Amino acid sequence: MSEDRAGVVFGALADPTRRQLLIALAAGPAATATQLAAELPISRQAVLKHLAALSEAGLLERERTGREVRYRVTPEPMSDAVSWIAEVGGQWDRRLASLARTLGPESSAQRGEMPR
Amino acid sequence: MTDRIERTLRLRAGVADAWQALTDPEMLREWLADEVELELRPGGDARFRSGEEVRDGWVEEVSAPYRLAFWWARGGAPASRVEITLTELDEGSTQLRVVETRPLELIDLVGIPLPGQGGASYGPALLAAA
Numbered sequence: 001m002s003e004d005r006a007g008v009v010f011g012a013l014a015d016p017t018r019r020q021l022l023i024a025l026a027a028g029p030a031a032t033a034t035q036l037a038a039e040l041p042i043s044r045q046a047v048l049k050h051l052a053a054l055s056e057a058g059l060l061e062r063e064r065t066g067r068e069v070r071y072r073v074t075p076e077p078m079s080d081a082v083s084w085i086a087e088v089g090g091q092w093d094r095r096l097a098s099l100a101r102t103l104g105p106e107s108s109a110q111r112g113e114m115p116r
Numbered sequence: 117m118t119d120r121i122e123r124t125l126r127l128r129a130g131v132a133d134a135w136q137a138l139t140d141p142e143m144l145r146e147w148l149a150d151e152v153e154l155e156l157r158p159g160g161d162a163r164f165r166s167g168e169e170v171r172d173g174w175v176e177e178v179s180a181p182y183r184l185a186f187w188w189a190r191g192g193a194p195a196s197r198v199e200i201t202l203t204e205l206d207e208g209s210t211q212l213r214v215v216e217t218r219p220l221e222l223i224d225l226v227g228i229p230l231p232g233q234g235g236a237s238y239g240p241a242l243l244a245a246a
Contacts, residue, residue: 084119099125099137
């Protein structure tokens, strides 16, 4: 994977909603934007926007059947690192949100991921 | 080469309170896992349970109140290293940085028991020898 490509991939994964979408798609069969919007607390419009970003990064494949477009996670050698980063990153987001609630409201959070 | 994630969080707490949240089992239960056993010394055993999921590991570094590093692994999964660093920003405000890394080139040494050493595994032994 080139440096540019890695940058695009990790940029796409920097957003927690996109990581959630990727985890949902990695866990199940190909799904439509409408199905994904039903599972997550965001609108179908927002889901479509995030799916476009993930597709542009090469993390998702589109599959058209009639009027329906289904999305699935692209199988490739990077997907192990990508899913580890998405899963572990999501776990820390949840843990740190709980920690901030325990100690007092958080005022800022930054994220960062690096490819292997 | 290594898989790596990093998060930074500004906490509204002094560094002593933040350190307590990282090391006190009662407080760890509020945010890290349902049950946490952390033997606070290098080479100490660590165990984390959340629902059905259990992680075993060991403590690498305890530098109160600034740095805690430990290794953990889910049964069968490769171990990863968690390093949590606290930086005092001003009175009542602390920056917490967590870095979790999965060193892919290391043989997984957590959870392989050393003969005749109780709960100890090859991980701390290797560190002590390094």
